[in-house]
Amino acid sequence: MTSDTKLKATSRRAFLKASLAAGGTLAGAGMARAGDPLITEVQPWAQGFGDPVDATPYGLPIRFESDAVRRNVPWLTADPISSINFTPIHALDGTITPQGCAFERHHSGAIELAKPDYRLMINGMVDKPLVFSYEDLERFPRENHVYFLECAANTGMEWAGAQLNGAQFTHGMIHNMEYTGVSLRTLLEEAGYDTSAKWIYVEGADASSNGRSIPMEKALDDVIVAFKANGEALRKEHGYPVRLVVPGWEGNLWIKWLRRIEVTDQPVESREETSKYTDVLADGTARKFTWVMDAKSVVTSPSPQAPITHGPGPLVITGMAWSGHGRITRVDVSKDGGKTWETARLAREGENKALTRFYLDTEWDGSEMLLQSRAIDETGYVQPTKAQLREVRGLNSVYHNNCIQTWWVKPTGEAENVEVS
Template identity: 55%
Template sequence: AGSALLAGRGLRAEEVASPPAEAPYSLSLGPGVVDRVYGQPSRFEAGVIRRNVPWLTASPETSISFTPLQHQQGIITPSGVFFERYHAGRPTVDPSEHRLMIHGLVDRPLLLTMEDLRRFPSVSRIHFIECPANGGMEWRGAQLNSLQFTHGMIGCAEWTGVKLSTLLEETGLTRGAKWVLAEGADGAHMNRSIPLEKCLDDCLVVYGQNGEALRPEQGYPVRLLIPGWQGNVNVKWLRRLEIGNQPWFTREETSKYTELMPDGRARGFTWPLYAKSVITFPCPEMPAKGPGIYEIRGFAWSGLGKVAQVDVSLDGGVNWQRARLQEPVLPKALTRFTLEWRWDGRPALLQSRAVDETGFVQPTLAALRRVRGTNPIYNKNAIQTWQVKADGTVFNVQLA
């Protein structure tokens, strides 16, 4: 009995799931609950991973891997593929042994265990973290034919922790306090100077990421979150905060994370990430497939606040259309935008342009180069152009 139905078991792969057949998994019991007490993506998603560009750095211990933005479905970056930036590899920190020390120009220096830290009033915020080198390989010309590699030094998560201001109220501040040095427990002992004003504004000391403990890749058990500012200042594996009256001018804020201008002078302390956006579909990894209606999709963000508007051009910037923004639009967070695109199959030059709530308009690469030349490495927030060819393939190009 039931042989017509069971016949599904003998069909070729393409036919099995098509009605009227039943797939094997519809005819049997699968694994039960707590088969996996901590779940994983489907094995059919095995290609959705962080990837690196081996030629970019001397060694993987001081390097970066990229978020597969071409697969990101909403504003939350899955913790499993959130980009990683290490300067001495990833330390494996035992939270019971970890300490956060706060000292310097304070009334009462403080040494905190993770348990102490979690007891303070907590807040959760959705914010992006972007490395200012994101896209930095493209100042001189289009190099990488990939969304993941041109824009993947970014992730957005729900972070939970303590306001840095709460901790600094607990220690008290003494006269002259103006700067905070943050230091990591990794081999690089990563250190950055941050103006006290920003610390008291919206910075957090976070131990939670997307509902669970921070991932080791993002600083377990505790990191700084400096909303809207360059990734590097969000010190991971945070162990020390020293309050001082002047900046330290550390290697990461002099030799690195400064932008060399055409006149040979350099800009330093250029922390905020200005408004930026990118189309995530179509993109080199996600081509179009013949004429028809598509939904152009992308992300916009600004380190200065909320995204106010995103426009999309199909003709390399001659004409623009207003894209739809996806709620919730949160400050200093990835914001999804979409626009219907009836593609006639002719070549197109796709661009997106973000405008943030300060009124700042994302510039073209040409405009950026006019001011900054091609040597800054960092803070390349230019409009990205995707060339869509008649066959639907997509290439990373730069326009005059």
């Protein structure tokens, strides 16, 4: 260890100046390690060969990263076949979600459907019903877009209070991938859709079929019949070989193992859009068709599964924000439960209906914090507090909870899911 005065001389940036003024330990820690045998001595891994290039034709994460995996919540997912698991967002950074750890939701399990067995029918109010093979789809012009997918039930347990202790469990029913596929508009035009038709009904090839109605206006706008995610084929659990991508809208509409698209003049009012995926209000009535996922954000680190493991000094607070209405334009972070806010830094300019990563490069004084983040999108919409949302929606809901989340970070660096009044 050296004196603060000497430390100051080596530091050039305002960030680090602030750190040192507050008695920061970052550079100090660095210098304390100068005599560390891990850097001064030749280590075992520098004395022999590592793995050859033919070790893993398709690689997996290194064994030390076992924390960055999908998890389910046993009491929440009593039946794992028609249930959910959660993306380990506490362990991720950036914006892309690898398919291997992107959350799953199925209604009757992830089916195995080979490309030669794949068929997609377009029928109903069309000039000519069509049935496409996988190879047929590959002959239409393709698009590429990065979009988030959020399950309508994400953060659903928070309606009843802070129950699940971790960002993975409160906010992990989300992923963000680059999709490649054919515009649904192209396929509807190929079939010659009736221009008086107002809806489509879409269903999957699995036993649940998970049928949903989508307004024709959305179908003709930005919906994609996708066959690749993050450059490679969709994984089995994400709908291989073909799924629907419905940008900004609730995940239940993103039909996996897409089998049929019927052009209709009214919504089907299927099980999945009546008894499920509707918002039960305070008076017991249900508000149907809440498709768009409103602006939302969450701090992923520090968080209950990603505690602060160092002392006072420089701290990177990070999280992600998204909006089904378009681009995220600003994210604010509060350390005192919403009393005061600081504007976070967006890693890149917000992208349309895709995750945005935010950072607050700050100085932690070692005292407790009530950490919150608040997203604002290009429409000017501001992510609401839990109290504001309950005022409108009551306490009966499961779906569409986009409230501000609070983590109580203790002086030990540990964090806990709490509510602030």
